[in-house]
Amino acid sequence: MVGYFDRFLRRHMNALRLARWGEPAFADHPGPIVVYCNHPAWWDAAVVILLAGRLFPKRASHAPFDARMLERYAIFGRIGAFPVDLDSARGAAQFLKASRTILARPKAMMWITAQGRFADVRARPLDLRGGVARLPELAPDTLFVPLALDYAFWEERGAEACAAFGTPLQGADLLALPRPERLARMEAALAETLDRLAVDVIRRDPARFTALVSGAKGVGGVYDLGRRLRATLTGRRFDPAHRAGQDRMNRDRIAEEDRLP
Numbered sequence: 001m002v003g004y005f006d007r008f009l010r011r012h013m014n015a016l017r018l019a020r021w022g023e024p025a026f027a028d029h030p031g032p033i034v035v036y037c038n039h040p041a042w043w044d045a046a047v048v049i050l051l052a053g054r055l056f057p058k059r060a061s062h063a064p065f066d067a068r069m070l071e072r073y074a075i076f077g078r079i080g081a082f083p084v085d086l087d088s089a090r091g092a093a094q095f096l097k098a099s100r101t102i103l104a105r106p107k108a109m110m111w112i113t114a115q116g117r118f119a120d121v122r123a124r125p126l127d128l129r130g131g132v133a134r135l136p137e138l139a140p141d142t143l144f145v146p147l148a149l150d151y152a153f154w155e156e157r158g159a160e161a162c163a164a165f166g167t168p169l170q171g172a173d174l175l176a177l178p179r180p181e182r183l184a185r186m187e188a189a190l191a192e193t194l195d196r197l198a199v200d201v202i203r204r205d206p207a208r209f210t211a212l213v214s215g216a217k218g219v220g221g222v223y224d225l226g227r228r229l230r231a232t233l234t235g236r237r238f239d240p241a242h243r244a245g246q247d248r249m250n251r252d253r254i255a256e257e258d259r260l261p
Helices: 002-012 044-055 068-070 072-080 090-103 131-138 171-177 179-203 219-233 245-259
Strands: 011-021 035-036 060-066 082-086 108-113 143-153 159-165 210-212
Touching: 002 011, 002 044, 002 210, 011 044, 011 068, 011 179, 035 044, 035 131, 035 179, 044 108, 044 143, 044 159, 044 210, 060 068, 060 072, 060 090, 068 072, 068 082, 072 082, 082 090, 090 108, 090 131, 131 171, 143 171, 143 179, 159 179, 171 179
Parallel strands: 011 159, 035 108, 035 143, 060 082, 060 108
Antiparallel strands: 011 210, 143 159
């Protein structure tokens, strides 16, 4: 499925980008990890699968999935998704029962779209569902990591899928808080990560990101064929990207800024 969605994203998007400041540094955590994110688009499942496969290949990933949707997309059940009835009280019990089993495994990893519904990336408050705040009670050694997801159109015809991991929260620290405060702390951490990611997305500067997947550039077809022919006749290297050359200049500039005291 990682290979499938890699090809799928290359065909339909310009890139999957991970903010340089939001790259994960917690893969070696000795206990389980819960990544909880916002839920802005249908693409979230594909992005999560790619992030899990590319960045955490040694961990077994799991995710709660709307039970009705899982019936339609049964393939997800074969790669770690488990059903949760979102429209009944039984769903909360399903979620906690499955989570208890998963988080008992030290190398397990859960990915949760904690809003439980599609919501615009700019909407505030985030209104995370309360179930995610119950998880520290099941496994205090779990690391809880906010993940911000955002999508935007820049200069290319395909959209940019942008992601950033926030500062991890220790399960034991969250457990020391009452449930309402615990949920508020987790929501604040995700909102902070989203706001910081939005700054980079608005700047539209690919050099601020690491491209995990890159799609085809340019318009394609006869138009790009003509551009390639003109470049060949004039002895120039053909780059189909709309920002040809600019991204490399920006990367060099940021690298130089990083070297400054």
